[in-house]
Amino acid sequence: MxxxxxxxxxxxxxxxxxxxxxxxxxxxxxxxxxxxxxxxxxxxxxxxxxxxSFDKEDYLKEVTENVKKSDVIIPIFDIIDFEGSFTEEILDYLRDYRSIVVINKIDLLPDFVHPTEIANWVKRRLAEEDIVPDDIAFVSAKNKYGVNGIIRKIKTLFSNKKVKATVLGVSNVGKSSVINLLLGNKRITTSKYSGTTLKSINNKIPNTEITIIDTPGLIPDGRISDLIKVETGLKLVPAGEISRKTFKLDAGQVFMFDVFCRFKILETGSDTKPIFSAYSSKDVKYHTTREERVQELIDKGFFKILNGYEREMYFQNEFYTQVIELEENEELAIAGLGWINVKRGPLKIELTAPKDVKIVVRPGIFKAKK
Ligand SMILES: Nc1nc2c(ncn2[C@@H]2O[C@H](COP(=O)(O)OP(=O)(O)OP(=O)(O)O)[C@@H](O)[C@H]2O)c(=O)[nH]1
Ligand SMILES: [Mg+2]
Structure with missing residues (x-):
């Protein structure tokens, strides 16, 4: 048939x-x-x-088959959840194939952040994973910013020859949105929910020799947003510019990243109090308190994203506590939730978070304005 x-x-x-x-x-x-x-x-x-009825394995198979047939891969990362934007497979493809890395959703960064600052940060962060892409593009599919740069970069690499370029990445980073802009129409379905694209989709970019292939989003491990109901998880995705708040705390105080994770400030021997900024979707509530109040705040519904039942389910996850020391300008990223950036260090903390959530200590992504 x-x-x-x-x-x-x-x-x-x-x-x-x-x-x-x-x-x-x-x-x-x-x-x-x-x-x-x-x-x-x-x-x-x-x-x-x-x-x-598609699952993680179906998606991986589809992506792998297309990667093998392509001249260049275009992995897309979400700048706001960089650590939640890759799987081991994506890193392996990046080590093996020619690539133009696309950093999407830059509209969610504060206005003062300069693309060169982010470019250097991404290069350094990828180098830590032994990855050197052929090029990096910064785009916002939402604001239609930077997408033509992707076509230019492909043409530079392949000088107008016939090219097969496969776009890949974890779910919801905006693969289909970016491709629609490259095509100049909205033929591919996009949505705020994960798992929209089910199989590969080939299209020719008008007036070029480039075939651009969309693929289903891979499912990473370790995102806070995947431990809760899908509808609730959407609240952790920033809808507008990412929210930032700065804190100066005493040893012994506890900082709560909503109900999702928390840390106690530990003594460092330094005379000055540490200062840090927290970044996340604006629906995420930050709170500072004392250790003995933590449980009561959680139980009495002080935080609003998770309702009673969902909160109970969330705390069925296994939690663990670890001591982490951060220097000035370093940050702690929590996949699928946000990050904290140390403005004045050192900051020594005792972090309590779900065991399976990916926690990364990394250089600061940008310097916040005063
Ligand atoms: N703020 C912002 N949101 C974006 C941007 N690009 C895409 N989105 C949003 O991200 C969500 C996912 O977009 P899609 O294009 O469907 O993502 P995808 O990577 O193709 O997702 P799957 O097919 O499920 O893997 C949608 O709600 C888009 O509107 C961007 O540049 N900025
Ligand atoms: Mg898609």
Whole structure:
């Protein structure tokens, strides 16, 4: 039988089962081209989050097959959740293939941050993972900023020859949004929920020899946002410029990153109090308190993102406590939640967080303005 793919999510189309992926009515299937499956239609028109039967392994297989066929890979990272934006597989591809790394969602950074500052930081951070990309592009699919730079960079690498470029990355970093801008239309389905693209989607960028391939988002381990309900997790994704608040605390005080994790300030022997800034979505509440008040604040619903039942479920995760010492200009990133940047160090803390969450100590991503 004739095979057709949905232009929105890449899934193979069928007209036999309304409850399965890829459904379109038979008459459409037979007579029309450039079809959108029923699921994509509902996501696009009603913003629904619809179930499907694809899993982590299916996605990885699809990405790997496409990477193998490509001349260059275009991994996309979310600057606001850099540590939650890669899996070991993505790092391995980056070590093996030519690449143009795209840093997306830069509209969420404060205005004063300069792209060169971020570029140097990303280069350094990738070098720590033994990765040297051919080029890096900074974009905001939301503000339509920087996307033409991606085409220019591909052309520079391959001087107008026929090129197959595969876009990859974890779910929700904005792969499909970036590709739609490169194509100059909105044919690929995008949504605020993870798992929108199901299979690879090939398109030719107009007026070029570049075939750009979208792929399903890989699922990383260790993001706080994946430990809670999907709808609630969306509150941890910043909707506008990332929120920042600065703290100067005494040893013994406890800083709470909402209910998600917390740390106690430890003595360092320095005469001055440490100063740090916390960054996250503005729905995340920061609070400073004493250790004996922590449990009461959690139990009595002082923090609002997780309701009673969800909070109980969250605390079913195994937690652990570790001592971490940060120097001035270093920061502690918590995947899927945010980070704290040390303005005046040293900052020695006893951090309590879910055991499976990825915690990274890294150089400061940018210097905050006074
Ligand atoms: N603030 C901001 N949001 C963005 C940007 N690019 C994409 N988004 C949002 O991020 C969400 C995910 O976008 P998609 O393009 O569907 O992401 P994806 O990587 O293709 O996701 P999957 O197909 O599920 O792997 C949507 O809510 C987009 O509006 C950006 O530059 N800035
Ligand atoms: Mg997508």
């Amino acid at each position: 004739l095979k057709k793919k949905c232009i929105g999510c890449g899934v193979e189309l069928q007209f036999e089962d309304k409850t399965k992926e890829g459904y379109v009515p038979e008459e459409k299937f037979v007579t029309e081209e450039n079809l959108l499956c029923q699921r994509c239609f509902k996501i696009k028109n009603y913003g629904q989050n619809l179930e499907h």
